[in-house]
Amino acid sequence: FFFLMIRRPPRSTQSRSSAASDVYKRQVSTQSTWGEFFLRNLNRKGRMFRDERRDKEVAVEEVFKQASLGNLPATLAPVEHKQFNPYTFNAGSVVAIAGPKFCLVAGDTRLSEGYSILSRNTSKLVPLTADTYIATSGMYADFIGLQKVLKARITQYKFNIGREPTTESTAQLLSHTLYGKRFFPFYTFNLIAGLDENGDGAVYGYDAIGTINRLPYAVQGSGKSLILPILDNEIQGYNKVKHTPPQDLNQLQELIVDVFTSAAERDIYTG
Amino acid sequence: MDTTSSYGKMAMYKNVNKFEVINQQTVYAASGEVSDFQELTRFLREVERRSLNAADGYTHNAHDYANLLARKQYQMRNKGDPFLVQSVIGGIVDGKPYLAVIDPFGTPLQKTAVLTGYARYLCPPIVQNYWDETADEEKARRVVEECFKVLFYRDAKAVDRIQIAIVTERGVTIDEPIKLKTKWDHEAFLTRANEKLHTQ
Numbered sequence: 404f405f406f407l408m409i410r411r412p413p414r415s416t417q418s419r420s421s422a423a424s425d426v427y428k429r430q431v432s433t434q435s436t437w438g439e440f441f442l443r444n445l446n447r448k449g450r451m452f453r454d455e456r457r458d459k460e461v462a463v464e465e466v467f468k469q470a471s472l473g474n475l476p477a478t479l480a481p482v483e484h485k486q487f488n489p490y491t492f493n494a495g496s497v498v499a500i501a502g503p504k505f506c507l508v509a510g511d512t513r514l515s516e517g518y519s520i521l522s523r524n525t526s527k528l529v530p531l532t533a534d535t536y537i538a539t540s541g542m543y544a545d546f547i548g549l550q551k552v553l554k555a556r557i558t559q560y561k562f563n564i565g566r567e568p569t570t571e572s573t574a575q576l577l578s579h580t581l582y583g584k585r586f587f588p589f590y591t592f593n594l595i596a597g598l599d600e601n602g603d604g605a606v607y608g609y610d611a612i613g614t615i616n617r618l619p620y621a622v623q624g625s626g627k628s629l630i631l632p633i634l635d636n637e638i639q640g641y642n643k644v645k646h647t648p649p650q651d652l653n654q655l656q657e658l659i660v661d662v663f664t665s666a667a668e669r670d671i672y673t674g
Numbered sequence: 675m676d677t678t679s680s681y682g683k684m685a686m687y688k689n690v691n692k693f694e695v696i697n698q699q700t701v702y703a704a705s706g707e708v709s710d711f712q713e714l715t716r717f718l719r720e721v722e723r724r725s726l727n728a729a730d731g732y733t734h735n736a737h738d739y740a741n742l743l744a745r746k747q748y749q750m751r752n753k754g755d756p757f758l759v760q761s762v763i764g765g766i767v768d769g770k771p772y773l774a775v776i777d778p779f780g781t782p783l784q785k786t787a788v789l790t791g792y793a794r795y796l797c798p799p800i801v802q803n804y805w806d807e808t809a810d811e812e813k814a815r816r817v818v819e820e821c822f823k824v825l826f827y828r829d830a831k832a833v834d835r836i837q838i839a840i841v842t843e844r845g846v847t848i849d850e851p852i853k854l855k856t857k858w859d860h861e862a863f864l865t866r867a868n869e870k871l872h873t874q
Contacts, residue, residue, distance in 0.1 A: 486754075487751075487755075487756055487778075489751050489752070489756075491779055493781065514783070516777070521783055522785065542779065542781075544744075544777075544779040544780040547744065547748070548748055587752070
């Protein structure tokens with residue numbers, strides 16, 4: 404029954420068009436009930452599952468009953484009043500590209516709330532160590548919260564180990580920090596960009612709950628679907644008959660400016 | 675800041691002081707739930723009081739209070755019981771003006787101009803076109819008054835009484851409330867009121 408209670412993490416994109424496919428995959432649409440689902444479980448004294456035998460049985464019965472009717476746990480009881488949704492989407496897009504002896508990381512500087520712009524010059528890139536940056540798209544308040552946790556842990560590491568953590572270690576730290584909040588996730592879509600122990604660029608991409616992948620380049624955020632295909636074509640050479648990869652940092656910088664300009668044309672959250 | 679405390683569209687109290695002085699270089703105001711604003715004021719005042727009691731030569735400045743509020747509001751959001759306020763902290767930090775806004779999620783934003791509520795939708799063009807950071811206090815006051823006038827013209831729930839607080843290196847001044855000068859006897863308004871009904 405634990406399997407039934409676990410939900411897929413939220414997507415970084417806000418599109419409504421996949422609601423239909425959510426139904427097909429027997430998932431409740433991740434639009435409005437995501438926050439409500441966690442809140443409803445938080446209200447049970449802050450823990451997902453109670454220890455008292457009676458409560459556990461109630462939970463199991465309810466879950467199975469609803470599942471047999473074709474409803475997943477999030478649709479259990481109709482919410483009578485509108486509950487506070489703890490999640491919001493603020494941030495635009497971030498890109499990171501790894502190269503030999505360098506790593507490029509970029510993000511737009513717009514923060515939004517619904518159809519309003521909150522800020523035109525807030526950075527989404529934060530240095531964690533001398534050779535590692537975290538870039539994040541998603542909810543800005545959660546990003547600040549996440550940053551503080553990471554910086555505290557890195558300070559502890561420096562105190563205990565006597566040097567800064569490597570990019571690989573920081574990447575691992577982020578992964579388990581995110582998973583630690585598996586049942587009330589940080590609504591952040593992160594990239595770690597830094598230099599690995601050989602001095603080459605290292606880029607790690609994450610989802611909201613800490614799935615970690617080392618990649619040659621990565622994009623996150625609302626403009627992801629607009630930017631990633633261009634990078635696939637220009638850097639990897641997918642779908643190209645004849646491909647010359649970008650030669651140097653200047654070319655890559657121009658490429659990044661171009662992709663952000665393109666994304667900003669069509670994505671309201673990217674500025 | 676306006677001086678009303680409303681229940682939905684019922685303007686229950688029209689003479690409410692919504693600025694709270696935390697210390698001589700920090701002013702706190704909030705848009706939204708007034709009881710949450712009062713609670714947060716108690717919280718900030720307590721922090722300031724403890725700092726004074728410690729008497730160790732260290733004081734908190736506006737930036738510290740903005741961070742504190744951001745953490746506090748974020749914590750309550752994590753519990754699913756948020757402070758339903760956009761908190762605004764204004765003050766002087768290291769000799770320079772400081773302004774920050776914190777939303778119910780705990781998102782802290784340091785800005786040079788803060789607009790909350792309906793002002794977010796109606797006032798950005800006024801602020802962008804008539805004000806910049808080099809403007810003096812007099813200009814800033816006029817721009818603020820103009821913004822509130824526009825809000826009173828267009829927001830059905832607004833009241834035409836506002837209060838302005840100024841923080842300088844010399845300290846905090848909260849002015850007496852002023853009534854906005856708005857014009858309702860435009861020819862167009864009168865003519866429309868006397869317009870004959872269209873009949874076929």
